[in-house]
Amino acid sequence: MLNLRWSWDHATQEVFRDVAPELWRGDPVRLLGEVTGARLAELAADGEFVARLAATVEDLRGYLASERWYQGLEEAPAGVAYFSPEYGITAALPQYSGGLGILAGDHLKTASDLGVPIVGVGLLYRHGYFAQSLSAEGWQLERYPPIDPNGLPLTLLQDIRVELELPEERRLHAQVWLAQVGRVPLLLLDSDVEENDAALREVTDRLYGGGSDHRLLQEMLLGIGGVRAIRAYCAISGHPAPEVFHTNEGHAGFLGIERIREYREQGLSFEEALEAGRAGTVFTTHTPVPAGIDRFPRELIQRYFTGPDADRVLALGAETYDDGDPTVFNMAVMGMRLSQRVNGVSLLHGAVSREMFGGLWGGFDTDDVPIGSITNGVHAPTWVAREVLELAAREVPDLVTKASGWEGIAALPGADIWRIRRVLRERLVTEARRRLRASWITRGTAPAELGWINDVLDPDVLTIGFARRVPSYKRLTLMLRDPDRLRGLLLDPERPVQIVIAGKAHPADEGGKRLIQQIVRFADAADVRHRIVFLPDYDMDLGQAMVQGCDVWMNNPLRPLEACGTSGMKAALNGGLNLSIKDGWWDEWADGQNGWSIPTADGVQDPDRRDALESEALYELISHHVAAVFYDRTEEGLPPHWLEMVKHTLATLGPKVLASRMVRDYVRDLYAPAAHSFRQISADGFAGARELAAWKARTVKAWPAVTVSHVDEQIAEDSPHVGSVLSVRAEVQLGELSPDDVRVEVVYGRVDERDRLIEPHTAVLSADGGHFGGDVPLDRAGPFGYNVRIVPRHPLLAASAEMGLIALPADPEGMTEGDLR
Ligand SMILES: *Cc1c(COP(=O)(O)O)cnc(C)c1O
Numbered sequence: 001m002l003n004l005r006w007s008w009d010h011a012t013q014e015v016f017r018d019v020a021p022e023l024w025r026g027d028p029v030r031l032l033g034e035v036t037g038a039r040l041a042e043l044a045a046d047g048e049f050v051a052r053l054a055a056t057v058e059d060l061r062g063y064l065a066s067e068r069w070y071q072g073l074e075e076a077p078a079g080v081a082y083f084s085p086e087y088g089i090t091a092a093l094p095q096y097s098g099g100l101g102i103l104a105g106d107h108l109k110t111a112s113d114l115g116v117p118i119v120g121v122g123l124l125y126r127h128g129y130f131a132q133s134l135s136a137e138g139w140q141l142e143r144y145p146p147i148d149p150n151g152l153p154l155t156l157l158q159d160i161r162v163e164l165e166l167p168e169e170r171r172l173h174a175q176v177w178l179a180q181v182g183r184v185p186l187l188l189l190d191s192d193v194e195e196n197d198a199a200l201r202e203v204t205d206r207l208y209g210g211g212s213d214h215r216l217l218q219e220m221l222l223g224i225g226g227v228r229a230i231r232a233y234c235a236i237s238g239h240p241a242p243e244v245f246h247t248n249e250g251h252a253g254f255l256g257i258e259r260i261r262e263y264r265e266q267g268l269s270f271e272e273a274l275e276a277g278r279a280g281t282v283f284t285t286h287t288p289v290p291a292g293i294d295r296f297p298r299e300l301i302q303r304y305f306t307g308p309d310a311d312r313v314l315a316l317g318a319e320t321y322d323d324g325d326p327t328v329f330n331m332a333v334m335g336m337r338l339s340q341r342v343n344g345v346s347l348l349h350g351a352v353s354r355e356m357f358g359g360l361w362g363g364f365d366t367d368d369v370p371i372g373s374i375t376n377g378v379h380a381p382t383w384v385a386r387e388v389l390e391l392a393a394r395e396v397p398d399l400v401t402k403a404s405g406w407e408g409i410a411a412l413p414g415a416d417i418w419r420i421r422r423v424l425r426e427r428l429v430t431e432a433r434r435r436l437r438a439s440w441i442t443r444g445t446a447p448a449e450l451g452w453i454n455d456v457l458d459p460d461v462l463t464i465g466f467a468r469r470v471p472s473y474k475r476l477t478l479m480l481r482d483p484d485r486l487r488g489l490l491l492d493p494e495r496p497v498q499i500v501i502a503g504k505a506h507p508a509d510e511g512g513k514r515l516i517q518q519i520v521r522f523a524d525a526a527d528v529r530h531r532i533v534f535l536p537d538y539d540m541d542l543g544q545a546m547v548q549g550c551d552v553w554m555n556n557p558l559r560p561l562e563a564c565g566t567s568g569m570k571a572a573l574n575g576g577l578n579l580s581i582k583d584g585w586w587d588e589w590a591d592g593q594n595g596w597s598i599p600t601a602d603g604v605q606d607p608d609r610r611d612a613l614e615s616e617a618l619y620e621l622i623s624h625h626v627a628a629v630f631y632d633r634t635e636e637g638l639p640p641h642w643l644e645m646v647k648h649t650l651a652t653l654g655p656k657v658l659a660s661r662m663v664r665d666y667v668r669d670l671y672a673p674a675a676h677s678f679r680q681i682s683a684d685g686f687a688g689a690r691e692l693a694a695w696k697a698r699t700v701k702a703w704p705a706v707t708v709s710h711v712d713e714q715i716a717e718d719s720p721h722v723g724s725v726l727s728v729r730a731e732v733q734l735g736e737l738s739p740d741d742v743r744v745e746v747v748y749g750r751v752d753e754r755d756r757l758i759e760p761h762t763a764v765l766s767a768d769g770g771h772f773g774g775d776v777p778l779d780r781a782g783p784f785g786y787n788v789r790i791v792p793r794h795p796l797l798a799a800s801a802e803m804g805l806i807a808l809p810a811d812p813e814g815m816t817e818g819d820l821r
Helices: 004-008 010-019 028-034 037-044 047-065 099-114 212-237 254-265 270-279 298-304 310-316 331-337 347-361 386-393 406-411 414-442 447-455 483-491 510-524 540-549 567-573 584-589 607-631 640-653 659-705
Strands: 080-083 118-123 131-134 140-143 155-165 171-181 184-190 244-248 281-284 295-297 328-330 341-344 371-373 462-467 497-502 532-534 552-555 577-581 595-598 707-715 725-733 742-751 757-768 771-777 782-792 816-820
Touching (some): 004 010, 004 171, 010 028, 010 047, 037 047, 080 212, 099 184, 099 244, 140 510, 155 212, 184 212, 212 298, 254 281, 270 659, 281 659, 298 310, 328 331, 331 347, 341 659, 347 371, 406 640, 414 540, 462 540, 483 607, 497 607, 567 577, 567 584, 567 640, 577 584, 577 640, 595 607, 607 640, 707 782, 725 742, 725 757, 725 782, 742 771
Parallel strands (some): 118 184, 281 341, 462 552, 497 532, 577 595
Antiparallel strands (some): 131 140, 155 171, 171 184, 707 725, 725 771, 742 782, 782 816
């Protein structure tokens, strides 16, 4: 029970449910607190139940002890630490607000399934995020029910205490709770302890609440306290010490400062300690929305970080680029400077992040900015209905951990899929009515007036789901742009549509609450209320019911502000189809057959006009395509084209959107290389860190003298053609540096009409007497260009752009062009 694996193991959940079906609300701790002794005695005498229970326990033991995918890897990191300000593991542990938390939960569960030796760190918020209800007028109300950790599936780690030194001789103390997520320990720091004064006890009161001071203390506790908690936990539990630290968003950025402090105590200089910390650190940025990035007033940081390294710490968070604000300390910027490897969460978001943060890497082109991407995924056992998993398992063995074999789905009979889809739709309808009734009672209506709710939603009508947090870029009310149009779709006599909506606005976001109110008021109207519902208090339980029961998952953010989006992936794995703006993951994987893309009016500056165009396209798609395909039936009542699309989605999108694909990508592309870098840099008493810091200082100092003074080219034939070879010779000045300290490169390829290189290639020129020279193959027809540049070179750099240093020919139009036939 204290192992949270039950939260994604259907068989265990059923055992709990059968303890007392009328009490089961998806929370075993609560269940066992409420069930009577008589019932337990009855179960103890029930041989069949006892045998099932024993089998479940045995299964868990096997899960925890067996060799998994990771155990077959060579050179993998001994341990990985994962930092996030929120975790969505189960609705019974309400420590999340949205996508970041859900992703963190899915990451840990998947790491457990794959055997990745990860340890998670976060905070335990005594009031979680908030519980949402509605006023009679449809206005969002927030409640902060206190949680009692003793009533949650958590264990207090009695032997661990964390302490942080604060200004004016104050100290922040925290105790540490353990949430055991399968094989993965998750440490949650809690400042509500006696040693703290009243104000400090409140530090972990709620998620994303409070002013700058409060947030800073939370983030110091998460980053600095988090490292200390991990050290203590590894010492007492024998969990391998992390070689890699993975930080999600800027919130936990102070972990890098704490690690610098640790290495300083071992005798390294600040710069050496910085290199040691960076080598093993991975930073994932999760949003391109500026409001989602933490920025503190500089003076606030100055107040909390004093001592000999204070100025260097301040410099790490300084916005030193064009339109940077000199008065702020930016946590994302600090996070990137403290990490040798940085990634976004979809291909498009990677590109947007290179643009957005490119200023940190000086003169490099956007394409060269060292920010990659790993597209998010979702944990199938958490999000996929048991019926769907069982059906798919007929064709795809070991569907969850193996991201392969999904083509087999094509062999499933359409009738079986359709039958299960109806079961799930009906389950959602039942759940929606239950929640809607509860909501109307909270809003002050007498149960006797709520008879109409028995007819809300129809288990045979095309069901569209729309659930998300409510920041303005997600455009909750785009569908309301033309209310008559929407009413027409809902009430269509032949091909009606029904819509289930949910989402929380941040408590300080009045604008978001107004959007919710608009939706609620529309949905309250007697003529449409049987076809459109707003369900309060979106959480993982409601999310599961929605992604399983909806036929279509709708998403209409303002492109490109949705970094990835994951709820549409959950729907796809349940046999739902996506109807979405081409943003985040959908930009990458929409293929025309797995759903519908809402055309974006990119480049239209007037937001009102843009909404008008995009909503028009949305109505058009729903009526002429989505509903048309859904209601096109064979004599047996099956929608043939729809089922083709569902099968195609499962077979081709299924393996891509799995978190097991994502976690494998992290291990292979980021964790393993980071561990390798860390081993190299820390060997022999951090000889590598010392050497790299000294080399960087020398290189930075010498760089102003580094130039490309002259470039010569030669082609053997008179007229260049495809297959010719271009010989390039460059004369360079290196000042104090030696040829081993640099790489002289030719960047070449096709050019566009504005003379910029498109997807350029790079060839390295080798030192040849006083020159650098080499050959470039001319292997493509069309306009062609190249440029010579010098970048720093050192075996401990992960990317040549890492230091932001580059030298180009003195002539700024230095690119040479030609045309190939
Ligand atoms: C999946 C999920 C999210 C994140 O959804 P996005 O599509 O990434 O916005 C947020 N909240 C809940 C409850 C979820 O299940």
